[in-house]
Amino acid sequence: MKKINYRKLILALADVFIIVVSGIVLDFAMSLIFPELSEASRGLLYTIIVNLALCMLIMYGAGAYKRLWRYFNEKDYLVCGLAMFAGFALGYLIMSILQIQQSVLFVALYAILATGGVLLFRFIFKRTFLNLIEVGRADNCERTLIVGAGNAGRMILTEIQNASYDENSPARNLIAVGFVDDDETKLNRSINGVPVLGFCREISKICNDKKITNIIVAVPSCEEEEKRKILDYCSETTCKIKIIPYLSELLFDDKHTELISQAKEIKIADLLGRKPIEFDKKEIKELVTGKICMVTGGGGSIGSELVRQIAKYSPKQVIIVDIYENNAYDIQQELVLEYGNKLNLVTLISSIRDYDKMELIFKTYRPQLVFHAAAHKHVPLMETVPEEAVKNNIFGTFNVATLAEKYKADKFVMISTDKAVNPTNVMGATKRACEMIIQHKAQHSTHTEFVTTRFGNVLGSNGSVIPLFRRQIESGSPVTVTHPDIIRYFMTIPEAVSLVLEAGAMAHGGEIFVLDMGAPVKITTLAENLIRMYGKIPYKDVPIVFTGLRPGEKLFEELLMDEEGLKSTANEKIFIGNQININSAELLKKLDELKVVANSNDSEKTVELLADLVPTFNHKTN
Incomplete structure (x- = not known):
């Protein structure tokens, strides 16, 4: 037996009551004001019964009772109103056909009064119930500020306001306190009873004044630079921050009906200050497809991502070379699970x-493409x-x-670092020496094209600060930053690897490819936002301790040496440093020593001879 929906039944009974009472009250009022129309009362019973039956039938058919009053929006009110007027119009027609006496003025006023009553009941009851719910939930819910009073922000608000009735809603524990938006025309206006409190630059003050604990950034169509500014404003608060993805990333299907469910925790990558770099996949596919590819350091964070991306382009064979068996095993099993015997x-x-x-x-497998990612990368350890x-x-x-040259590999791509530019530490100096070796090889090779890729810090890589920060937060320890003003250029692991592959596709020999990495990011800001990702408050729940610059560490990194200059490429975000002529005889002699x-x-x-080999090496021991 189907369970009775008492809430819908109560709503229907309320409509019946309003329609009946409206007719009786109107008839009484008209008998006092227009005595000459009092004969309308003689057909009152028929008028009420016919109009009641038709209005209820048409509203039911239009779906007025399929959607509960608490979810009503403008469209639902319109449908309900039109259904009521349609019922009265049809009732008037039927009563005329049956030749039952009726007054046109009475029917018109009856339709207006009953329709207004039905709609007003829904509106007042909804708002009263919502307010009672909000008061009851206020102490246990997160006070939420919505950034963006556009369509996405309005959808978020609707989801929050309707979430009180859905125990499974991801917005159930949220209360919308207000909006911020940089559109002056929206300032001081209200959206469904929630005010637009100010501009984005006022987020910190508003959060403090209104005791906000949660921020939802609902501007999915904004430019990357604008989003970064918004996130900077949000980062000045102690609030948890979630972001609605770009419109192209949003899903709207049976499984993804709400925006809030698609909101993401703030990612460190969101603070790069630029759009993710896009690379020419067609060129990469032409480079890799059908080739034997070797990746040294293939188990590391960069090497393993290289292997993943190479595997997508149907290589003839992939060779992972690594000294650390655990990492090598992990990526091996991941690829076996994904590709099976296809790879x-x-x-x-x-x-x-x-x-x-x-x-x-090399002799056994004869790799055609060699991607050299193996290296010691930790600056303090190498000191x-x-x-x-x-x-x-x-x-x-x-x-x-x-060996790549000896066994005639087509291309050799070495992964370098911004620390190789005017190096102040041993690791950076060794990578600059590697760049010199690759340029030396490029000057003399008759078959293999040698190329270097240089980029800054890679978010989430084994050598980056992020894994360290995560361990410190998860263990309850203070987060350690060497200097409050230290800044670094950052890119994501997929970006770094795509640069390597793109460089391989573009290479003709001897180039140093450099990525335009946008604005540098303060390490302190990264630490603060990572702490917030864990739902904690920087400096309060998790201390940040400044330990001082480590041996060989700079406050900022450079991407190009003074003598190299820049040349643009087909990709506006990738540049080529001019090849520096290497005195091969002198280089080989110093390498031997x-x-x-x-x-x-x-x-x-060793450090003394390294400085002799790399003239720009200015060793700092702090």
């Missing part, structure tokens, strides 16, 4: 320092053991590059 995958645990082993790999950085970064790179000293594990002498 020809080889995973080899080997060190790039071992020339003989690397030669065996402690500079000889290890030299052995791995410089001579590991020399080994792989020499450095290798002997590094193998003897003489740290001090």
Whole structure:
């Protein structure tokens, strides 16, 4: 037996009451005001019964009882009003056909009075009930500020206001306190009873005054720079922040009917200050498809993403080379699970320092594309053991590059860093030496095209600050930042890897490809927003401690050396640094001397010879 919906039944009974009472009251009033029309009362019973039956029938057919009054919007009120007037018009027609006496004025006023009563009842009851619910929920709900009073913001408000009746709604524990919007015409107006409190630049003050605990940024069509400014304003508060994705990322289907359910926690990547870089997938596909691809350091954060993206373009074979078996195993199993036998995958645990082993790999597999991501990257650790950085970064790179040339690989792409520009630390100096080696190879190679890609810090990579910050927050420890003013250029892992692949496609030999990484980001800001992502308040729930610059660390990084200059490419976000002529004889001689000293594990002498090899190396020990 179907369960009776008592709420809809009560709504229908209320409509019956209003229609009946409206007719009786109107008839009484007209008998006093227009005695000459009192004969209308003789047909009053028939008039009320016919109009009541037709109005209820038409409203039911129009869906007035399918959607509860608490969810009513402008369209629902319009449909309900038209259904009432249609019922009275049809009733008048039927009464005329049956020749039942009726007054046109009475019927018209009856229709207006009854329709107004039905609509007013819905509106007053809805607002009263909503207000009572809001008062009851206020102490337990998050006071929410909506950024953007446009269509998306209005939809968010409707979802919040309707969520009181849906226990499964993601907005059930939210109360909309107000909007902010930079459109002056919306200022001081109200939307469904919720005021527009001010401009975006006033977010911090409004949140403080109104005791806001939650912010929803509902501007899915805004430009990236505008969104960054908004997020900067939001970051000045202690509120939790969620963002409605771009319109192109929103889903509207049976499973995604609400905007709030698609709101995302603020991501560190949202503060890059630029749009994500888009790359030419057609060129990358032409580069990779049908080729034997080797990735050194293939288990690392950059190397593993390289392998993932390469696998999408149907390579002939993918060879993962890594010294750390756990990471290599993880990416191997991930790809096996996703591609099965469709991907020809080889995973080899080997060190790039071992020339003989690397030669065996080249001789056996004959890679056509070599992506060199293997390197020691941690700045402070390499300051402690500079000889290890030299052995791995410089001579590991020399080994792989020499073998790529010997076995006629088509392209060799090395991953460098902005720390190679005017380096102040050992790691940066070794990467600059690697760039010199690649340029040396490019000057003499007759088959292999050697190229370098250079970018800044990669969000979420093993060498970035984000994993450290996460561990500190999750363990309840203070977040450590070296200096309150330290800034860095950032990009995402997919961007970094796409740059590597795009560079490989564009390379003709000897170039250093540099990504336009937009505005630099303060590390302190990253720390503060990461803390907020965990629902905590910076400096209150999680302290931020400034520890001082580490040995070899700069306040800011550069992306190009003074002598390189820039050349534009087909991609407006990628530039090429001019190739610097390398004196090969001098380079090889200094490399030989450095290798002997590094193998003897003489740290001090190693740094001395490294500085001789890289003239721009200005070692800072702080």
